[in-house]
Amino acid sequence: MKQRGKRNNGGVTSCSSSSDSSSAPCTPSETVVDHELKKKEHRENMVQFRKRKKASITGARELHARLEKRLAYLLATRHDLRHQLHDSLTFHRLRYAELVAPTETIRRENEALREHFMLHAKYTQVLHEELMAIYDSDKENVFVCDDQDLVSLEAAHGRKELRGQWIHFTHNEPPFFYLPFPEEACAVMVRQAYEEVRKMQMGFQRKEFRMWETKLFGWTAQRSLVRNERNNVVSRVLFRKRYDCGAVNVNEKLDEVRTMSWRLHIVPDMYQRCHRTPIISKVLQSFGDHTFIIVRNTPDPCTINIRYLNLVSSIETTTALGQRRSMLTMSVAEDDEHRRIREADGRTDVIWLTEGYAFVEYTAIDDHTLEVSYGNQVECVSEEQAQYFMLELPPRFIEG
Structure with missing residues (x-):
C-alpha cells in the first residue's frame, strides 16, 4: 500500500514509503513544501537561541555590575x-x-x-x-637599514632626490626620520671638516686661541675653552706625541694603527667599548670604503637622549715635506632638510648636536718615527660635557 506522506512527531509533513520497492516518489510540490517547513523550523530555532544568548549576556552584565558595586562597598567600608x-x-x-x-x-x-x-x-x-608626503619621490629610492646596518648610495648616484626612512633603535630610544645625504653633499662636508682641522691645528700652533698647554708622558696637550655668542661652551683640544717604531718600518706601523683606528670608529660594538657611558651607533650610509654616516645616540631613560649624525672619513695626503699623512675625520653631518625634519618632529626628549668635529692623524716623520695627533672641537651644553671630551675620549681613541 502506497503512502504519499505522513505527519511525524514534530508536526512536519515529509515524504516516505513503505517497504514496498514500487512506492512512488514525492511529487515536486511536496518537496518544496517540505523544504520550506524545514527553513521555518530553523528560523524559529535561531530566534529562540538568540533570545537565550541575549538573556544570558544581560544576566552576566547585571551580575558583574552587582559584584562591582559590592566590591566597591567592601573597599570603601x-x-x-x-x-x-x-x-x-x-x-x-x-x-x-x-x-x-x-x-x-x-x-x-x-x-x-x-x-x-x-x-x-x-x-x-x-x-x-x-x-613621507613631504619627501615623496620614486619608490626605487627607498633606503632601509638592513641587518648589517649598511646602506649604500651607489644605486642612487646622480639622482636629485632620495627618499628617507624612520630609524629605530633596539631599546625603545626615540626613533627619528632620516633623509639620506647625496654623495656630493657628503664630499663637501668632508672637505670642510678637513679644512677646519687644518685651521684648528694652525690656531694652536700660532697661539691664536686663549689656551693652556702642558706636557706629560711624552704627550703635548693643548686646550681652549671659551663661550660663544649663544653662551654655549666651545671646547678645542689637541694631543700630539711621537713614537719610535724601532725595527718596524714606519709605513707598516702607520697602516696597522690606521686600520685599527678606522675599525674602532665604524664598528658600533668597538666604538661602544671606548666609552664608559652607553653609546648606541647605527651605520646609516656608506660611500665606498672610506666614508660612512653613523648616528650616535647617548640614551638616558630618566632625562634626554644626546644624538648626532657622525660623518666619518679616511683621507690620505702628504705634508709640504713629502711625508706620508693619514687622517680620520669625524664631523657632524647637518643640513637644512634635517633641521626642518627635527622641527616637524618636535621631540623634547632628544638633543641633537649640530656642530663639531674630531680627527686622528698619523704622520710618518721619517723611516722609524710616527707622530700621532688627536683633536676635537665641539659646542657643548655644559663645561662637564667639555671635560668629558677633553679627558675621556682622547686617550681611549689614541690607545685604540
Missing part, C-alpha cells in the same frame, strides 16, 4: 568592617576584597595604557605619512 568581625563570613569577604582590589587596579591601569599606546601609534603613523 573595610576600615569599619575591621571593627565588626563578628563572624568568619565577614572576615573572608574583607580578605577577598583586599586581594581583588590590587588586581582590579592593575587591570584598569593596563586598559588605560593600551589606549595610550594606541593613540601614540596613530600619532606616529600620521606623522610618518606627513613626512
Whole structure:
C-alpha cells in the first residue's frame, strides 16, 4: 500500500514509503513544501537561541555590575568592617576584597595604557605619512637599514632626490626620520671638516686661541675653552706625541694603527667599548670604503637622549715635506632638510648636536718615527660635557 506522506512527531509533513520497492516518489510540490517547513523550523530555532544568548549576556552584565558595586562597598567600608568581625563570613569577604582590589587596579591601569599606546601609534603613523608626503619621490629610492646596518648610495648616484626612512633603535630610544645625504653633499662636508682641522691645528700652533698647554708622558696637550655668542661652551683640544717604531718600518706601523683606528670608529660594538657611558651607533650610509654616516645616540631613560649624525672619513695626503699623512675625520653631518625634519618632529626628549668635529692623524716623520695627533672641537651644553671630551675620549681613541 502506497503512502504519499505522513505527519511525524514534530508536526512536519515529509515524504516516505513503505517497504514496498514500487512506492512512488514525492511529487515536486511536496518537496518544496517540505523544504520550506524545514527553513521555518530553523528560523524559529535561531530566534529562540538568540533570545537565550541575549538573556544570558544581560544576566552576566547585571551580575558583574552587582559584584562591582559590592566590591566597591567592601573597599570603601573595610576600615569599619575591621571593627565588626563578628563572624568568619565577614572576615573572608574583607580578605577577598583586599586581594581583588590590587588586581582590579592593575587591570584598569593596563586598559588605560593600551589606549595610550594606541593613540601614540596613530600619532606616529600620521606623522610618518606627513613626512613621507613631504619627501615623496620614486619608490626605487627607498633606503632601509638592513641587518648589517649598511646602506649604500651607489644605486642612487646622480639622482636629485632620495627618499628617507624612520630609524629605530633596539631599546625603545626615540626613533627619528632620516633623509639620506647625496654623495656630493657628503664630499663637501668632508672637505670642510678637513679644512677646519687644518685651521684648528694652525690656531694652536700660532697661539691664536686663549689656551693652556702642558706636557706629560711624552704627550703635548693643548686646550681652549671659551663661550660663544649663544653662551654655549666651545671646547678645542689637541694631543700630539711621537713614537719610535724601532725595527718596524714606519709605513707598516702607520697602516696597522690606521686600520685599527678606522675599525674602532665604524664598528658600533668597538666604538661602544671606548666609552664608559652607553653609546648606541647605527651605520646609516656608506660611500665606498672610506666614508660612512653613523648616528650616535647617548640614551638616558630618566632625562634626554644626546644624538648626532657622525660623518666619518679616511683621507690620505702628504705634508709640504713629502711625508706620508693619514687622517680620520669625524664631523657632524647637518643640513637644512634635517633641521626642518627635527622641527616637524618636535621631540623634547632628544638633543641633537649640530656642530663639531674630531680627527686622528698619523704622520710618518721619517723611516722609524710616527707622530700621532688627536683633536676635537665641539659646542657643548655644559663645561662637564667639555671635560668629558677633553679627558675621556682622547686617550681611549689614541690607545685604540
